[in-house]
Amino acid sequence: MTKADFRAGAARAVGDVQLRSNFRRAMDGLMEKRAAQFADGEELERLRTLGESIRSRSLARLPELLVQLENNCRENGIQVHWAETAEDGNRIVLDILKRRNAKTLVKGKSMVSEEMELNHFLEAQGIETLESDLGEYIIQLAQEMPSHIVMPVIHRNTAQIAELMERKIAGVSYTENPDELCRIARKVLREKFYKADAGISGVNFAVAETGTLCLVENEGNGRMSTTAPKTHIAVMGIEKVVEHLQDVPPLLSLLTRSATGQPITTYFNMISSPRRPGEQDGPQEVHLVLLDNGRSRILADPELRPTLRCIRCGACMNHCPVYTRVGGHAYQAVIPGPIGEILTPQLRGLDVRGDMPFGSTLCNACVEVCPVRIPIVDILLRLRAEANSPEQGGSVKGAGAKREGKEAMAWKGWQAMHASGAVYNGLSRLLAKTGNMMPGSVGPLKAWTATRTKPRFAARTLHQMTRKRGIPDE
Amino acid sequence: MSDQSRNRILERMREGLQATPHPGSDFSVLAEKQWPPEARVKMLRQRLESVNGQVHLCSREGWVAELQNLLSGKAVSNLLYAPGTEHGSELERSWPGDDAGLPSLLSTMEEDVDFRERVFDVDASLTGTIGGIAETGTLILWPTPREPRLMSLAPPVHVALLDAVNIHNTFWEAINQRQWADGMPTNALLISGPSKTADIEQHLSYGVHGPKELIVLIRE
Numbered sequence: 001m002t003k004a005d006f007r008a009g010a011a012r013a014v015g016d017v018q019l020r021s022n023f024r025r026a027m028d029g030l031m032e033k034r035a036a037q038f039a040d041g042e043e044l045e046r047l048r049t050l051g052e053s054i055r056s057r058s059l060a061r062l063p064e065l066l067v068q069l070e071n072n073c074r075e076n077g078i079q080v081h082w083a084e085t086a087e088d089g090n091r092i093v094l095d096i097l098k099r100r101n102a103k104t105l106v107k108g109k110s111m112v113s114e115e116m117e118l119n120h121f122l123e124a125q126g127i128e129t130l131e132s133d134l135g136e137y138i139i140q141l142a143q144e145m146p147s148h149i150v151m152p153v154i155h156r157n158t159a160q161i162a163e164l165m166e167r168k169i170a171g172v173s174y175t176e177n178p179d180e181l182c183r184i185a186r187k188v189l190r191e192k193f194y195k196a197d198a199g200i201s202g203v204n205f206a207v208a209e210t211g212t213l214c215l216v217e218n219e220g221n222g223r224m225s226t227t228a229p230k231t232h233i234a235v236m237g238i239e240k241v242v243e244h245l246q247d248v249p250p251l252l253s254l255l256t257r258s259a260t261g262q263p264i265t266t267y268f269n270m271i272s273s274p275r276r277p278g279e280q281d282g283p284q285e286v287h288l289v290l291l292d293n294g295r296s297r298i299l300a301d302p303e304l305r306p307t308l309r310c311i312r313c314g315a316c317m318n319h320c321p322v323y324t325r326v327g328g329h330a331y332q333a334v335i336p337g338p339i340g341e342i343l344t345p346q347l348r349g350l351d352v353r354g355d356m357p358f359g360s361t362l363c364n365a366c367v368e369v370c371p372v373r374i375p376i377v378d379i380l381l382r383l384r385a386e387a388n389s390p391e392q393g394g395s396v397k398g399a400g401a402k403r404e405g406k407e408a409m410a411w412k413g414w415q416a417m418h419a420s421g422a423v424y425n426g427l428s429r430l431l432a433k434t435g436n437m438m439p440g441s442v443g444p445l446k447a448w449t450a451t452r453t454k455p456r457f458a459a460r461t462l463h464q465m466t467r468k469r470g471i472p473d474e
Numbered sequence: 475m476s477d478q479s480r481n482r483i484l485e486r487m488r489e490g491l492q493a494t495p496h497p498g499s500d501f502s503v504l505a506e507k508q509w510p511p512e513a514r515v516k517m518l519r520q521r522l523e524s525v526n527g528q529v530h531l532c533s534r535e536g537w538v539a540e541l542q543n544l545l546s547g548k549a550v551s552n553l554l555y556a557p558g559t560e561h562g563s564e565l566e567r568s569w570p571g572d573d574a575g576l577p578s579l580l581s582t583m584e585e586d587v588d589f590r591e592r593v594f595d596v597d598a599s600l601t602g603t604i605g606g607i608a609e610t611g612t613l614i615l616w617p618t619p620r621e622p623r624l625m626s627l628a629p630p631v632h633v634a635l636l637d638a639v640n641i642h643n644t645f646w647e648a649i650n651q652r653q654w655a656d657g658m659p660t661n662a663l664l665i666s667g668p669s670k671t672a673d674i675e676q677h678l679s680y681g682v683h684g685p686k687e688l689i690v691l692i693r694e
Contacts, residue, residue: 022675029676046503053499060496063487082480092476134682135673151673158675178677186682193683194594210658220627220669220684227623227661228590238483245655249646250504253610260672263521264610264645267684268664276660278619280582280589292483300490 006359009330027324033261055309065208072211076273078286086116102197108222109133110202114334132221141168147328150314199225203236215269232283239308254371258313294347309372316366338366342379351398357383428461504646514608521611525667553577554599556620598631605640615663632685
């Protein structure tokens with residue numbers, strides 16, 4: 001596989017007219033619905049303050065809260081596992097499945113399992129995993145990655161989905177009726193829910209004080225996956241924990257209103273234990289896999305820590321002028337858009353995805369809508385600086401990976417020029433005379449002018465003009 | 475492996491955080507959301523209807539008749555219910571025989587019948603709720619051994635009974651007033667409408683995995 005590169009992905013996506021129109025329509029709709037939910041600006045700001053305080057508190061107390069969560073889950077009968085890396089996490093899931101002799105799996109939507117590439121790993125081990133969220137099911141048929149964290153198949157229109165389902169599901173004929181397409185999926189998946197040996201889900205919030213796992217969804221596939229099979233395995237990033245049960249309602253409200261403009265989703269599912277004596281359904285075993293995979297490193301840096309406040313609503317994507325034009329696949333990352341630009345390089349390293357923090361105009365729209373006020377732009381700037389840091393191996397993995405000798409030299413020169421009045425005056429006069437003769441398409445300016453128009457230099461410098469007008473030079 | 479991983483993860487976090495102060499939280503924005511009881515019923519109804527839920531108001535005694543009325547016109551051949559609950563007993567008492575053109579009652583507690591098999595096969599179910607939430611148009615369910623979790627999910631039609639006096643202003647209020655933190659059930663559920671998806675080009679489709687119809691009887 002070639003190295004992931006946002007610039008190349010974005011260039012391809014911008015040329016895809018169908019893709020752009022699919023995204024434009026969807027994102028406009030989501031922005032409108034969110035705005036309608038937060039008509040009361042004062043309420044929104046107070047809720048954001050509350051949400052930010054809850055997430056910050058959770059992170060400040062994360063080790064204690066995780067231990068509390070672990071103890072309460074164990075007391076409730078939920079088995080807790082810790083994974084340092086994605087590989088560890090995959091191995092833990094596989095071991096559980098092997099012990100239960102589970103061969104078929106249904107999955108609820110989980111971004112962490114995408115991060116672990118769990119499906120891929122399990123399939124290589126001969127275990128069939130079926131995505132049961134309708135959007136995830138469709139992209140699994142298409143063998144694609146999600147292009148949005150809330151609406152995974154938003155890049156395809158109905159006709160494209162209809163064609164796919166006709167081609168991939170036996171006995172299905174072409175129909176562009178979305179209700180009919182849903183009915184087809186329901187039928188296929190019902191059978192699977194009933195028969196699956198195990199269910200896998202993510203976790204939206206885990207409550208330390210009660211040992212409760214919370215899941216947010218509209219379809220009911222999450223409830224199916226966590227209720228019908230004998231074994232339920234929940235995977236979550238370690239940052240998802242909150243301290244108290246009463247911390248959940250404000251976050252839930254911010255999440256659904258920011259994400260899809262709904263006051264609440266159809267289902268909010270709170271799981272605190274496996275099936276208890278006398279109960280007639282629910283899994284006999286519930287497992288919780290806590291995944292670090294680079295998060296504890298992010299936590300250690302106070303400037304980067306707010307990255308972990310994220311509740312995965314996707315509002316930053318919906319409002320991003322870059323994302324809404326290129327779509328999720330251009331980022332070639334599990335989590336695209338502004339939050340992906342800061343999260344992915346930190347999890348995977350700037351040596352692997354140092355390109356991502358540069359895929360932004362720094363317009364601040366993401367920061368304005370973020371329900372937990374993550375300073376995305378500040379973190380983008382910090383990561384850009386880290387990527388070009390002269391010191392290898394700073395606090396972000398792969399720091400210094402983007403540093404180039406020529407660029408560093410150019411900035412050194414810029415610094416020297418601006419530090420001395422005499423040099424500045426001399427050079428700016430020289431540029432006023434010769435700057436327009438410098439070719440933009442070759443030589444040192446080429447990298448700069450590839451995506452920018454070369455500026456025209458004025459015939460006289462500002463200093464010369466002000467002096468001419470008799471303004472004293474102080 | 476897991477134990478060592480656990481300790482290393484916790485150690486890294488403790489080292490990284492040192493003595494980071496943690497802010498308090500001001501919940502007044504939620505606490506201030508208070509409406510009179512009649513307004514709560516209205517809000518809940520309006521919110522539920524806006525997401526395709528069907529809401530019917532009835533009296534404390536009249537709900538079975540209302541239910542019969544609603545189901546007699548539907549292609550529902552059976553109704554799963556929980557005997558031994560208060561509403562289950564009321565239902566049994568006033569449900570006519572099979573020749574009345576009404577769905578036949580199926581019990582969740584029948585011996586020799588696998589509940590899972592039954593719940594995936596029925597046309598409709600009736601469950602109680604422990605309350606509602608006005609702000610979001612939500613039903614609160616704590617499933618029980620008699621009224622298991624899949625009852626509100628697997629059948630195509632779910633009928634839920636809600637007592638108007640149990641409608642809270644907000645989810646936050648329900649959690650605090652009822653002291654949920656003192657003991658959570660195996661599964662607590664908030665349900666706000668029938669199952670739905672907008673994954674296909676944002677077209678809203680109902681009943682993708684769960685019930686296509688949610689009928690709520692509010693007893694006043």
